[in-house]
Amino acid sequence: MEYINISVANQFSKTPGPRLIKEGEFSGELFFNTILDQAFSEALQSGKKIKVDLDGTAGYGTSFLEQTFGGLARKYSAKKVLELIEIKSDEEDYLKKDINEYINAENDVQI
């Protein structure tokens, strides 16, 4: 399976911030609009999967993650997001579970 690789630290910021652009720098909304949404559209067209690498940053607020991955599920459906997104988070293993919850919360889809 081919992957579209996204590294938050290298492609966006080492210090991801709040939920919305108006709340401060490097928000989840900005990450969604500039990187993740485009990559997801591309993945849908090409049949590739997306690997999001969360390591190498200072840490994440819950709102950033929810806005990013919950937002993706709100736009496309939780089922599609769960099919196409793979999370890499060796430094904070619990983030995978949290992100799954945010995605599932949109459509009550369980994995």
Next chain:
Amino acid sequence: MRKPDKRPKYSLFLWRRHKKIEKKRKIAKERVKTIRRSLQGKSSFQILEFRKYQRYEHVVAPKKFLFLNNTQETINFINKLGYFLKKRKSVFVDLNLVEDIDYGAITVMLSVMIEFKRLKINFNGNFPLNRLVRDKLQSSQFFDRLNKPIISESEYSIQKTDQIFTKANKVVVPLLGYNVMQEASKTIWGEKRMCKGLQRVFLELMQNTHNHASFEQEGEMFWWLSVNHDVENKKVSFVFVDYGLGIFESLSNKPAESKWSGYLQKIKTRVGYENNAEILHKLLDGELHLTVTGKSFRGKGLPGIREVLKRNQISNLRIISNNVSADVFNAQYNLLGNKFNGTFLYWELCQSNENKIWNI
């Protein structure tokens, strides 16, 4: 020439007016006498100081000026300052008798002082007589701020890397946590270490202040962060304050058109709690939010901070907001006899907390 008015009614008016003026004169004379008596035996410097601040409202700080361990008395003092701020009256803070002080108290007093300066209201004070207290206050650069102009409307910063670092802003500043993490980990472990839980706490708190601290508008209130390095004990403590509405007030006072309107009352009605201390406990555990909104993607901030504590990424988390004081680690949630108009958090980062090799 006009004839003098000899009507009895007018004579009575004159007599009454004379009596009133005489009474006022007597009171003023007595006041001057009292002041003179109180100044007898004082040095010329003390007399000059007195004259200088005669028109200020004098507010005496509590002997135990401790936000964490003498919460109610300290809140009373801070509320008095807040009262005079609202009335736009000049204030002289008497710190002479303070025997003990913590960084929480300093940070809150600093935030109030900046508000006075921002509104161009005079704010002054004297030094504590106790040398240890005086040193602590001086190391926080509190007194320096009294005489310096405010540089920016949106950001104030006081920095002294070895002891205390205080910063204020209105929006979320993710880079701040990154910088603080580097400095704090060097103090604790002697090298840069990653403390991702620390960054989460910063982000959640800054975002809460931005979204919920003001009733009227988002991003209206400042948050204050004070970082205190205890080099000897290899421990760094943090104080985060927003002098806004506080957790419970912000939930009670949302405007009618807001989605959060009547939120607190809804909680109380649905789950049968009347007590804010119990509500805070349930909010931190993430139980109440789901009960009321049924939407898991909102209100993750406080439970997110609780999770950080559970994962041993921080220690000794304390929260004071409105009429609740919580020692979260020991699960002690108490009601206060008075109310702090804002949200205060204290936590520590120490050697036993989770940390990882620096990879940023």
